[in-house]
Amino acid sequence: MSYxxxxxxxxxxLAAIVGEKNVLTGDERKAYSRDxxxxxxxxxxxxxxRPENTEAVSRIMKLANEHGIPVTPRGAGTGLSGGAIPxxxxxxxxxxxxxxxxxxxxxxxxxxxxxxxxxxxLYKAAGEQGLYYPTYPGETSATIGGNVATNAGGxxxxxxxxxxxxxxxxxxxxxxxxxxxxxxxxxxNTSGYDLTQLIIGxxxxxxxxxxxxxxxxxxxxxxxxxxxxxxxxKDAIEAVPDILKAGVLPVGIExxxxxxxxxxxxxxxxxxxxxxxxxxxxxxxxxxxxxxVQATAEKIGDVCFGHGADDVFLxxxxxxxxxxxxxxxxxxPTISHFGMLELVDIVVPRSKIAEFVAQSKQIAxxxxxxxxxxxxxxxxxxxxxxxxxxxxxxxxxxxxxxVELYKxxxxxxxxxxxxxxxxxxxxxxxxxxxDPARVELMKRIKTAFDPxxxxxxxxxxxxxxxxx
Amino acid sequence: MSYxxxxxxxxxxLAAIVGEKNVLTGDERKAYSRDxxxxxxxxxxxxxxRPENTEAVSRIMKLANEHGIPVTPRGAGTGLSGGAIPxxxxxxxxxxxxxxxxxxxxxxxxxxxxxxxxxxxLYKAAGEQGLYYPTYPGETSATIGGNVATNAGGxxxxxxxxxxxxxxxxxxxxxxxxxxxxxxxxxxNTSGYDLTQLIIGxxxxxxxxxxxxxxxxxxxxxxxxxxxxxxxxKDAIEAVPDILKAGVLPVGIExxxxxxxxxxxxxxxxxxxxxxxxxxxxxxxxxxxxxxVQATAEKIGDVCFGHGADDVFLxxxxxxxxxxxxxxxxxxPTISHFGMLELVDIVVPRSKIAEFVAQSKQIAxxxxxxxxxxxxxxxxxxxxxxxxxxxxxxxxxxxxxxVELYKxxxxxxxxxxxxxxxxxxxxxxxxxxxDPARVELMKRIKTAFDPxxxxxxxxxxxxxxxxx
Numbered sequence: 044m045s046y047x048x049x050x051x052x053x054x055x056x057l058a059a060i061v062g063e064k065n066v067l068t069g070d071e072r073k074a075y076s077r078d079x080x081x082x083x084x085x086x087x088x089x090x091x092x093r094p095e096n097t098e099a100v101s102r103i104m105k106l107a108n109e110h111g112i113p114v115t116p117r118g119a120g121t122g123l124s125g126g127a128i129p130x131x132x133x134x135x136x137x138x139x140x141x142x143x144x145x146x147x148x149x150x151x152x153x154x155x156x157x158x159x160x161x162x163x164x165l166y167k168a169a170g171e172q173g174l175y176y177p178t179y180p181g182e183t184s185a186t187i188g189g190n191v192a193t194n195a196g197g198x199x200x201x202x203x204x205x206x207x208x209x210x211x212x213x214x215x216x217x218x219x220x221x222x223x224x225x226x227x228x229x230x231x232n233t234s235g236y237d238l239t240q241l242i243i244g245x246x247x248x249x250x251x252x253x254x255x256x257x258x259x260x261x262x263x264x265x266x267x268x269x270x271x272x273x274x275x276x277k278d279a280i281e282a283v284p285d286i287l288k289a290g291v292l293p294v295g296i297e298x299x300x301x302x303x304x305x306x307x308x309x310x311x312x313x314x315x316x317x318x319x320x321x322x323x324x325x326x327x328x329x330x331x332x333x334x335x336v337q338a339t340a341e342k343i344g345d346v347c348f349g350h351g352a353d354d355v356f357l358x359x360x361x362x363x364x365x366x367x368x369x370x371x372x373x374x375x376p377t378i379s380h381f382g383m384l385e386l387v388d389i390v391v392p393r394s395k396i397a398e399f400v401a402q403s404k405q406i407a408x409x410x411x412x413x414x415x416x417x418x419x420x421x422x423x424x425x426x427x428x429x430x431x432x433x434x435x436x437x438x439x440x441x442x443x444x445x446v447e448l449y450k451x452x453x454x455x456x457x458x459x460x461x462x463x464x465x466x467x468x469x470x471x472x473x474x475x476x477x478d479p480a481r482v483e484l485m486k487r488i489k490t491a492f493d494p495x496x497x498x499x500x501x502x503x504x505x506x507x508x509x510x511x
Numbered sequence: 512m513s514y515x516x517x518x519x520x521x522x523x524x525l526a527a528i529v530g531e532k533n534v535l536t537g538d539e540r541k542a543y544s545r546d547x548x549x550x551x552x553x554x555x556x557x558x559x560x561r562p563e564n565t566e567a568v569s570r571i572m573k574l575a576n577e578h579g580i581p582v583t584p585r586g587a588g589t590g591l592s593g594g595a596i597p598x599x600x601x602x603x604x605x606x607x608x609x610x611x612x613x614x615x616x617x618x619x620x621x622x623x624x625x626x627x628x629x630x631x632x633l634y635k636a637a638g639e640q641g642l643y644y645p646t647y648p649g650e651t652s653a654t655i656g657g658n659v660a661t662n663a664g665g666x667x668x669x670x671x672x673x674x675x676x677x678x679x680x681x682x683x684x685x686x687x688x689x690x691x692x693x694x695x696x697x698x699x700n701t702s703g704y705d706l707t708q709l710i711i712g713x714x715x716x717x718x719x720x721x722x723x724x725x726x727x728x729x730x731x732x733x734x735x736x737x738x739x740x741x742x743x744x745k746d747a748i749e750a751v752p753d754i755l756k757a758g759v760l761p762v763g764i765e766x767x768x769x770x771x772x773x774x775x776x777x778x779x780x781x782x783x784x785x786x787x788x789x790x791x792x793x794x795x796x797x798x799x800x801x802x803x804v805q806a807t808a809e810k811i812g813d814v815c816f817g818h819g820a821d822d823v824f825l826x827x828x829x830x831x832x833x834x835x836x837x838x839x840x841x842x843x844p845t846i847s848h849f850g851m852l853e854l855v856d857i858v859v860p861r862s863k864i865a866e867f868v869a870q871s872k873q874i875a876x877x878x879x880x881x882x883x884x885x886x887x888x889x890x891x892x893x894x895x896x897x898x899x900x901x902x903x904x905x906x907x908x909x910x911x912x913x914v915e916l917y918k919x920x921x922x923x924x925x926x927x928x929x930x931x932x933x934x935x936x937x938x939x940x941x942x943x944x945x946d947p948a949r950v951e952l953m954k955r956i957k958t959a960f961d962p963x964x965x966x967x968x969x970x971x972x973x974x975x976x977x978x979x
Binding site: 148149150151152173193194195196200204205207208217221222223224225226227228229230231232233234235236237238240241243244245246249261264284287288290331335390391392393394419422423424456457458459460461462463464465469473477478480481482484485487488490491492503504 | 616617618619620641661662663664668672673675676685689690691692693694695696697698699700701702703704705706708709711712713714717729732752755756758799803858859860861862887890891892924925926927928929930931932933937941945946948949950952953955956958959960971972
């Protein structure tokens with residue numbers, strides 16, 4: 044696919060839609076040239092446009108489609124796979140000004156928001172009505188639009204699922220400019236193809252989401268965190284299926300090892316309990332009453348003791364609880380600080396995690412690479428980072444390592460990305476392991492939405508075009 | 512679209528794939544000419560074919576696609592919208608022989624089954640491993656494949672969601688014969704477009720599902736049913752948002768009125784408690800312990816008393832509980848018995864149900880039509896049936912009534928079908944209220960899967976072709 048160049052006439056036409064101050068063509072564009080993924084990838088867009096409403100988005104898309112100009116939609120730019128990087132140039136369409144909470148509906152337990160609303164804004168607005176958005180991908184400055192685009196996951200998926208589980212409907216602008224509405228304030232619906240679910244996780248390649256209808260719940264009464272040390276990672280991870288079989292449904296179950304705990308301590312200066320042990324589970328529990336939380340914690344403790352745990356730490360107060368959660372949330376910046384070379388986000392069946400991590404570490408060791416692993420033991424989502432100094436030789440070795448890890452993960456019935464999305468960072472790895480019939484079908488679906496291929500080109504399965 | 516005729520050579524080619532005894536061309540075809548929807552619609556297929564495995568399905572589809580012969584996939588034929596009726600003739604592809612439970616995986620809480628497995632088979636196989644499939648669409652002889660096709664709902668959606676919420680992955684054969692696999696044994700996944708969710712609810716128009724990966728839960732410890740009489744239906748339905756705001760999450764909340772209760776008593780001969788009251792909620796509750804069930808029941812009772820309920824009936828024993836549930840399950844055959852003319856399956860936001868039912872009844876009364884209403888108050892899914900003697904005049908009047916009801920429902924933010932699907936029965940009503948841009952997009956998606964339009968033609972949004 045080849046794209047047309049942005050001309051000064053085209054820029055003027057954009058300005059006529061959104062006003063001159065919302066069309067950026069100077070150095071301010073730099074802030075829109077990349078996201079938070081690793082590595083040095085950044086591409087300057089020809090122009091950044093910041094519409095305020097759906098109608099403006101529709102007019103921009105009609106114009107871009109007519110002229111064959113690529114458009115890369117953008118939320119807060121907190122993505123980790125390069126999904127918001129405008130690798131074919133053209134327009135970055137930033138949704139930052141569409142940041143209004145339109146409604147919190149207490150009777151139907153839902154909220155209607157614009158895509159530029161951040162997670163922290165949503166948590167707050169829901170909370171003011173006694174309601175709750177249970178998905179917690181971690182980065183609260185991320186936008187809902189970005190969360191929808193990547194089907195963001197996080198640490199609470201065992202009990203609550205992922206972004207997909209909480210989106211009831213969308214308003215979206217097609218690449219050709221038509222505005223569609225999908226879903227509604229209900230869970231039951233079987234009235235044609237589920238466009239809501241198709242657009243979720245499509246990483247801004249099928250449509251630009253301009254409004255999101257979100258299911259909310261009541262605020263849970265009580266919560267607790269259990270921090271449980273094990274002699275080995277294998278012991279820790281093998282406890283997980285048995286925790287769930289014991290009839291409790293924690294919010295999340297995270298696994299981690301001594302290496303990352305000690306790195307976090309160095310990076311943050313905060314001391315973490317039992318930091319000399321080898322491996323840990325961090326189990327988050329919610330229930331209505333203290334008694335229920337207590338009963339659940341006891342069941343989990345019993346299972347873990349049966350798997351070799353020698354302690355169950357419960358933070359003694361709110362501050363200690365907060366510190367423990369914050370330590371977990373600091374894993375990503377910590378590893379960045381110590382030289383993150385890549386990030387792996389593979390998901391495997393939870394019964395396979397122990398084996399997957401062990402095999403992956405062995406492969407890395409054999410290649411002389413230091414691989415840090417942690418992740419969401421309750422939902423099978425494993426994060427792994429090769430760390431070290433970035434040189435061309437190391438990068439080549441890391442690339443070879445990743446190719447191996449994806450093969451191993453897929454052979455265990457896994458998928459390439461659990462929660463970050465493919466973007467550009469995982470595109471080629473995905474194409475390396477995905478069934479061609481499935482990829483061809485995805486391409487045909489893409490064309491059904493976007494006949495000229497102008498929306499977020501070069502992502503998922505699409506190798507990039509060049510401006511002609 | 513025009514289709515080719517089935518020739519004797521084509522029938523022989525089918526027999527070469529599945530064996531002669533699995534190709535039906537005689538009177539046995541009659542059992543494959545309709546489903547359980549109302550009205551006299553039945554279309555004889557030219558040929559019925561019963562493959563035993565995915566490879567055979569793939570070969571049949573390649574053959575049909577090459578020859579331009581329409582194919583209508585079929586499960587148990589228990590659908591209520593005509594989705595399995597072969598209205599363009601050609602092949603009925605029955606999945607009845609693909610009825611094996613391939614695996615129940617206790618470590619990952621899931622099952623892998625063939626599409627012809629019935630709900631009762633699945634409940635039993637899961638139960639033997641201490642696991643549970645919470646979706647309960649009611650008709651336990653329905654197949655999983657059919658449930659996936661229609662995204663079946665049922666009485667337990669308030670707590671558990673619908674079929675869509677429990678399907679982790681699929682194996683499916685495209686209309687062109689390629690076999691694809693989607694999803695896996697995990698909830699988190701963002702590796703390209705979610706084909707699993709797109710195929711669910713597509714009513715056999717996009718692909719033939721040949722294997723289903725189903726999420727299971729543990730068996731809930733305790734359950735209870737509350738049967739609560741109210742002075743008016745309005746009182747009953749208005750209690751529903753407040754029940755949910757009270758911090759309890761029932762499995763389901765059903766509403767019904769005296770008319771249907773008394774019809775069921777006549778039809779079944781079973782006496783229903785408090786049958787002289789005007790309106791009722793039936794609330795189903797599940798929890799781990801008796802104490803939790805009791806606490807939940809008390810909260811629900813308190814809310815209902817506040818909304819004018821004058822009693823809360825708890826069945827005194829297992830037999831009474833069973834009778835009450837069975838009475839609810841008999842609504843459909845009861846109304847059929849008393850002259851069901853049509854079935855409406857509209858879903859509206861739950862805060863709108865009272866208003867929607869009141870307006871609908873008023874419109875029916877004004878037109879001189881007797882309209883029975885009941886349904887799933889907790890999830891907004893309203894079932895309404897005009898009843899009476901079927902004459903051409905009455906049918907025309909009922910058609911006019913339905914057009915009005917769909918308009919009213921859509922104006923309240925509803926959707927045409929909550930759980931039955933559009934099939935052919937609701938196709939034209941759907942096309943009458945759906946946004947054309949959305950319909951055109953669905954048609955393009957259909958073409959991305961099915962370029963020759965051979966798979967289940969004439970359904971959803973597609974007006975039928977004729978054999979040429």
